[in-house]
Amino acid sequence: MNILQRALAVGLGAALLQALMLIAFAWPAVHTAPRDLPVAVAGPGAAQVSAQLAQRSPGAIEPRTVADEAAARAALTEREVYGAILTGPQPRVLVASGASPLVAQQLTQLARQFAAAPAAAAAVEDVVPADPDDPRGAGFGAMVLPLVMSGIAAGVLLSLLVPTAAARIAGVVTFALAGGVLSMAIAQGWLSILPGEYLELAGVAALVSFAVAGAVAGLATAIGRAGIGIAALTMLLIGNPFSAAAAAPELLPQPWSAIGQALPPGAAVSLLRSVAFFDGAAAGGPLLVLLIWAGAALALLGVGVVRERNAEPAPARAVPQPA
Known part of the structure; x- marks a missing residue:
């Protein structure tokens, strides 16, 4: 494939990605209606x-x-x-x-x-009102995409710039902790779009950040750079538009609503609502989803650590010299 053919292929691929993103983000909004x-x-x-x-x-x-x-x-x-x-x-x-x-x-x-x-x-x-500074939930709905995009970006950067799986784990943990603290400081302290206990909300944001970034870095560690695309597109094209951040899962078409709640963005929305507005009611399901994703990410990165250790050459033994 020469340079011109490569350029045409990249342009066509980008156009197809654009079409997929348009479908993924616009189709749920058009078909929003009560369902059970x-x-x-x-x-x-x-x-x-x-x-x-x-x-x-x-x-x-x-x-x-x-x-x-x-x-x-x-x-x-x-x-x-x-x-x-x-x-x-x-x-x-x-x-x-x-x-x-x-x-x-x-x-x-x-x-x-x-x-x-x-x-x-x-x-x-x-009975359970939204935050008075965000009565229509616009701020809450807009908060999910930055959490997802930053997690994807962190996972991509760690996969491309950090060569070892052990160091990637450290990077994901650092991103999750710092991201959870900073994101909820902005969302609650500055923008005031979430009530509730700050540390609990920061913990949820940290878990979401770990799940998303860990999934990208974990798949990249397990199967190579193709894993970056698989994880990133799953979170962005399926997880985010079907997270029900601006609506409710029961307003989205099935089975996409259930699929959205099984991915980190949808679970994050449900868990944040439960913690912020309902004192943790119905938090068990989305918390379990996020823990499963975080555990799977950690397992994939752990496999990478073991694989790298096994690939290390054994130290050469000293050969005794004849007297």
């Missing part, structure tokens, strides 16, 4: 309201009848549902914009259907 969105229903006639919801929007709302208002509030704060409809003479709707401002907005619109009179609407209460 869990909503609690309590009060007189709750079973009838649940049936009406299921019939009116098949596959959109998953109504769950609970005993009373206390049970509905508990389900909301434990992240079992995204909202609750309290029936009665004066119907009310409970939402949690901390879980998803977009879902809270949609449930607020749904409240109009439970009006006592045509001009009245059901009262809406935000």
